[in-house]
Each structure stands twice: as C-alpha cells, then as structure tokens.
Amino acid sequence: MSTPDRIEELLSATKSAFMSGALVRLKLGGYHGSEPDLKSIEVKKITVKDGDKFSFTYRYKTRDIIKNFIQPEALALLRSGLKDEFRSAQLATTEFDMGFERNGAKMRLKRTEVSGREAPSTDHNRAKNRPLTVTDKPWLKALGIAGKDGVVRNDAQDKFRQINKMVEIFAPLIHAIKTERPLIVDMGAGKGYLDFALYDYLANVANRPAGIVGVEMREQLVSDGNSTAQQSGFDGLSFQAGTIMDFDASGADAVIALHACDTATDDAIFKGINAGAALIAVAPCCHKQIRRQMEAGQPDGRLEVMLRHGIFLERQAEMVTDTLRALLLELNGYKTKVFEFVSDAHTPKNNLIVAEKDGRLGRDRDAVLKQIAEIKTMFGIEQHYLEGLLGL
Ligand SMILES: C[S@@+](CC[C@H](N)C(=O)[O-])C[C@H]1O[C@@H](n2cnc3c(N)ncnc32)[C@H](O)[C@@H]1O
Structure with missing residues (x-):
C-alpha cells in the first residue's frame, strides 16, 4: 500500500x-x-x-x-x-x-x-475534564463563588473563570512532578481559591492525589480555610497560620505564591530553593523593593528619559525585579519561564514565573552572575532582596 x-x-x-x-x-x-x-x-x-x-x-x-x-x-x-x-x-x-x-x-x-x-x-x-463544572460544592459556596443553590453567582463569573484557568495552568505542572503524592505549599494563600480548586481537581478529576498546605499570616482566613476543607472532606488540604519565612517548607515538591505582596514573593522563592522543590511558581504582586532602589540609586543616564515617567518606572521596576528573580532561580538550577497567566482584563499583575528544577545550570555560573551585576548597575540597584536571602 x-x-x-x-x-x-x-x-x-x-x-x-x-x-x-x-x-x-x-x-x-x-x-x-x-x-x-x-x-x-x-x-x-x-x-x-x-x-x-x-x-x-x-x-x-x-x-x-x-x-x-x-x-x-x-x-x-x-x-x-x-x-x-x-x-x-x-x-x-x-x-x-x-x-x-x-x-x-x-x-x-x-x-x-x-x-x-x-x-x-x-x-x-x-466540562468533565475541568475541575469546576460541578459547582454545587461546599468550598465554592464558602468562597462566595456559588450561591446557596450551588450555581455560580453572576458577580463571580470572572473569578470562576480565573480559577479554572489557574487549574488548567497548574495541573500539568504538578503532573510533571515525579513524586507519587506531591506536597504543594501555597505561600500567602489568602482565602485559598487556588488550593481548593487544585486539590479538588487533582483528587477528584485527575486522580493524582496531592497534599496542599496554604501558608497565610491572617489567622481568620486560616481557620475559615481549615473548616471549609473539613466540610469538603479534603483531608490532604490544610492551612497554617504564620509567615512564609517562619514556615518549614522542607519536603515541599512545589512552592507556589500568587500575588504575595512585594518581597513575600522572594521569601517564597527562597523557601522553594532551600527545599529543593521541583517546581516554584510565583505571580509577583507589587515591586516596591526594586522601585525604591531605582528611585534612590543612579540608573544609567540614558534611561532617565524613560524613568522620569512614574508609570514607566513602575513597569521597569516590575521587569527588572522579575528578570533578576528568573536569573537567581537559574543560578540555583531551575529552568525558568515567564508568561501571562490570566488576561490583563482581570488583573494587571498577571505574570507568572515558572521555574522547574533540572539541577543543571544552563549556562556558565559566572556568565549569569555577570548578567545580574550588569542589570543592577544599569538600573542603579544596590541589592535585590532575594540576593540577600540567598547570601549573594
Ligand atoms: C493579595 S493576597 C493573595 C491571596 C492568594 N494567593 C490569591 O491569589 O488569591 C496576598 C496574601 O498573602 C498574605 N501574605 C503576605 N505576606 C505574607 C507573609 N510574609 N507570610 C504569610 N502570608 C503573607 C496576605 O495576608 C494575603 O492574604
């Protein structure tokens, strides 16, 4: 034939x-x-x-x-x-x-x-392949996404879409982790939207059980989260009160932080690196630490024309902060990508840094350190907060 x-x-x-x-x-x-x-x-x-x-x-x-x-x-x-x-x-x-x-x-x-x-x-x-099509669930009601009748409320449609999107992004990343029952730590978990959705999806749809711990410093959110997890029968999901830096992340396979404020993102990255987590994924929030240093320092004079506009300074601070984070992750054996994870119609803070550990430094360590030093000089930065945590 x-x-x-x-x-x-x-x-x-x-x-x-x-x-x-x-x-x-x-x-x-x-x-x-x-x-x-x-x-x-x-x-x-x-x-x-x-x-x-x-x-x-x-x-x-x-x-x-x-x-x-x-x-x-x-x-x-x-x-x-x-x-x-x-x-x-x-x-x-x-x-x-x-x-x-x-x-x-x-x-x-x-x-x-x-x-x-x-x-x-x-x-x-x-729909069956999606975690959130069955909407009559205690956690969706407790988080105010579904009403008492178990139907998604009109004013929560956007949030519901966002959560679906997050699960679509995170599920394959978790799936790629080799551990049989990976331990996922969500730093600055807030109300735990991601944690409930991801847990539900992994346990009940994807048949890929995982343990999830949400770390959150606001105690009321932690106790609400724990009682909703219990009501939902989610034995492997819990919330722990305290700061990211005080949390013992050893044994974590994945460390996630979505919109943890300013340097809390760096605390999460640091904990992930120290734990040797296979996956570190962060959606940074505000970028005050680097912005302050750019304002106080002496960036390359040629940048002055851009940096005198507050909005451009803000955007540069965001790019510089996250570029340095990506390089510092690379320096620690992570293959790193940055992409938009929800539409900017939902939030302008929509970049996700995804770092997967492959243990190898893709490039010469000195070359990465040189790049970090050059960016800092160009933008008048004395030190990235994460460098300090990593003892650089
Ligand atoms: C903007 S909310 C995001 C919540 C959640 N990750 C989400 O995307 O829906 C940030 C949360 O991180 C918590 N947080 C900020 N810094 C923290 C820290 N250093 N340790 C623990 N929790 C922190 C705040 O209390 C807040 O609930």
Missing part, C-alpha cells in the same frame, strides 16, 4: 468510530513541528449545543489548550498533522486500537482488536 493511504486508513477508522460512538480517543505524538513546547494532541468526541464536534486538546509543556472542530475541519487538520508534524498516533475505539508510525516517507499502521472497553460519555465531555 502506498504511504499516504496509511493516513487515510487511520482517518477513515477515526471518522467511523466518531460517527458510530465508538471513539475513545486519538492521540498524536512525536511532534516535530514549529510550535514551541507543543507535545501532543488528544482528540475526543464531544456533544455540544450545536452538535457533535471533535475536541482537540493541545498539550503544551505547561498548559493545555482545547479547541473544538466540525468534522471536515478536524479531518483536514489531522491529515496535515500526520503528514508533516506528528510521527505517531494511537487510535483507541471500543472495538480496536490502531497504532500509526511515520519514519520519513515510511509509514506503518497496526490494528489490534480489543474487547470490553466502553466509550466515554460525550455529553459535557470537555
């Missing part, structure tokens, strides 16, 4: 399974296309208001993106993906599996019969 026919054979089997309700999933792997960090695509059938669709979950290194397509669009996308970008695919149906492999122009397709397998329900299939 000529090579392109293998693709058509797989697509035809996928289409028939889709139409007969026998499709379990089609997974495309071995990606070698041009999209950075795309790993695989998982395709399922879903039934939405306007009919049956192919639901594509694009799995990136740190997040998933879901897009739904009508049949002709989906098949065209699959066809070109299999031809050019993906080296392998696994089709699972209720009756048989098909494994596809492409090596240059050579293609192989292997069919194996299976029995006793059921197709997943397609109704709200996408």
Whole structure:
C-alpha cells in the first residue's frame, strides 16, 4: 500500500468510530513541528449545543489548550498533522486500537482488536475534564463563588473563570512532578481559591492525589480555610497560620505564591530553593523593593528619559525585579519561564514565573552572575532582596 493511504486508513477508522460512538480517543505524538513546547494532541468526541464536534486538546509543556472542530475541519487538520508534524498516533475505539508510525516517507499502521472497553460519555465531555463544572460544592459556596443553590453567582463569573484557568495552568505542572503524592505549599494563600480548586481537581478529576498546605499570616482566613476543607472532606488540604519565612517548607515538591505582596514573593522563592522543590511558581504582586532602589540609586543616564515617567518606572521596576528573580532561580538550577497567566482584563499583575528544577545550570555560573551585576548597575540597584536571602 502506498504511504499516504496509511493516513487515510487511520482517518477513515477515526471518522467511523466518531460517527458510530465508538471513539475513545486519538492521540498524536512525536511532534516535530514549529510550535514551541507543543507535545501532543488528544482528540475526543464531544456533544455540544450545536452538535457533535471533535475536541482537540493541545498539550503544551505547561498548559493545555482545547479547541473544538466540525468534522471536515478536524479531518483536514489531522491529515496535515500526520503528514508533516506528528510521527505517531494511537487510535483507541471500543472495538480496536490502531497504532500509526511515520519514519520519513515510511509509514506503518497496526490494528489490534480489543474487547470490553466502553466509550466515554460525550455529553459535557470537555466540562468533565475541568475541575469546576460541578459547582454545587461546599468550598465554592464558602468562597462566595456559588450561591446557596450551588450555581455560580453572576458577580463571580470572572473569578470562576480565573480559577479554572489557574487549574488548567497548574495541573500539568504538578503532573510533571515525579513524586507519587506531591506536597504543594501555597505561600500567602489568602482565602485559598487556588488550593481548593487544585486539590479538588487533582483528587477528584485527575486522580493524582496531592497534599496542599496554604501558608497565610491572617489567622481568620486560616481557620475559615481549615473548616471549609473539613466540610469538603479534603483531608490532604490544610492551612497554617504564620509567615512564609517562619514556615518549614522542607519536603515541599512545589512552592507556589500568587500575588504575595512585594518581597513575600522572594521569601517564597527562597523557601522553594532551600527545599529543593521541583517546581516554584510565583505571580509577583507589587515591586516596591526594586522601585525604591531605582528611585534612590543612579540608573544609567540614558534611561532617565524613560524613568522620569512614574508609570514607566513602575513597569521597569516590575521587569527588572522579575528578570533578576528568573536569573537567581537559574543560578540555583531551575529552568525558568515567564508568561501571562490570566488576561490583563482581570488583573494587571498577571505574570507568572515558572521555574522547574533540572539541577543543571544552563549556562556558565559566572556568565549569569555577570548578567545580574550588569542589570543592577544599569538600573542603579544596590541589592535585590532575594540576593540577600540567598547570601549573594
Ligand atoms: C493579595 S493576597 C493573595 C491571596 C492568594 N494567593 C490569591 O491569589 O488569591 C496576598 C496574601 O498573602 C498574605 N501574605 C503576605 N505576606 C505574607 C507573609 N510574609 N507570610 C504569610 N502570608 C503573607 C496576605 O495576608 C494575603 O492574604
């Protein structure tokens, strides 16, 4: 059989399974296309208001993106993906599996019969993969997101979307941690929105149990959080009163801090580094420490034209603070990325620094230290608070 026919054979089997309700999933792997960090695509059938669709979950290194397509669009996308970008695919149906492999122009397709397998329900299939579709939950009510009737309140729709988004971002990051039951510490947990949502998702949807501890200095929030966790039956979620610096984070696999104020973010990073956490993820809040130093110090004269405008000074302080944080993480064996994690329509404080420990310093240590020194000189900074914590 000529090579392109293998693709058509797989697509035809996928289409028939889709139409007969026998499709379990089609997974495309071995990606070698041009999209950075795309790993695989998982395709399922879903039934939405306007009919049956192919639901594509694009799995990136740190997040998933879901897009739904009508049949002709989906098949065209699959066809070109299999031809050019993906080296392998696994089709699972209720009756048989098909494994596809492409090596240059050579293609192989292997069919194996299976029995006793059921197709997943397609109704709200996408919603089922999300943590917060069942909204009649004690924690959503306690946090004021759902009303007494268990339905998301109109004025909490934005918050609800944000929480969903955070879980979409954090779940794959937690998933990548090798520990069987990772310990996640959320520094400056506040009311614990992220903790409840993530715990619920990991325990009840993703079947990836984790322990979560929220550290918070406001005692009332801690006691409210603990009673809601108890009411929800979330045995592995607890809140502890105290400061980030006083918390013993040893044994933490992930240290997270969302909008912990100013240098509290650095306290969290420091605790994560000291614990050797596999993941450190922080969404910084205000950047006062570096802003004050830029105002008091002597930045490069050429920057004066920018820094005399308060708003630009603020933005520069944010970029400089977080660039230095990323470099200091790199210096400690973390591979670091910075990206926007919720739309800036929700909050202007929407950058997330994600650092994953790989133990290696990607570059020469002296080169990183030199870069840190140069940035500090350029912006008139004496010392980043995190440098002090790290004894630099
Ligand atoms: C802006 S809130 C964010 C809460 C939560 N992370 C969220 O995103 O919804 C910051 C929280 O961090 C707490 N916090 C700030 N500095 C802290 C510290 N050094 N130790 C413990 N908690 C701290 C504050 O009390 C506050 O509840």
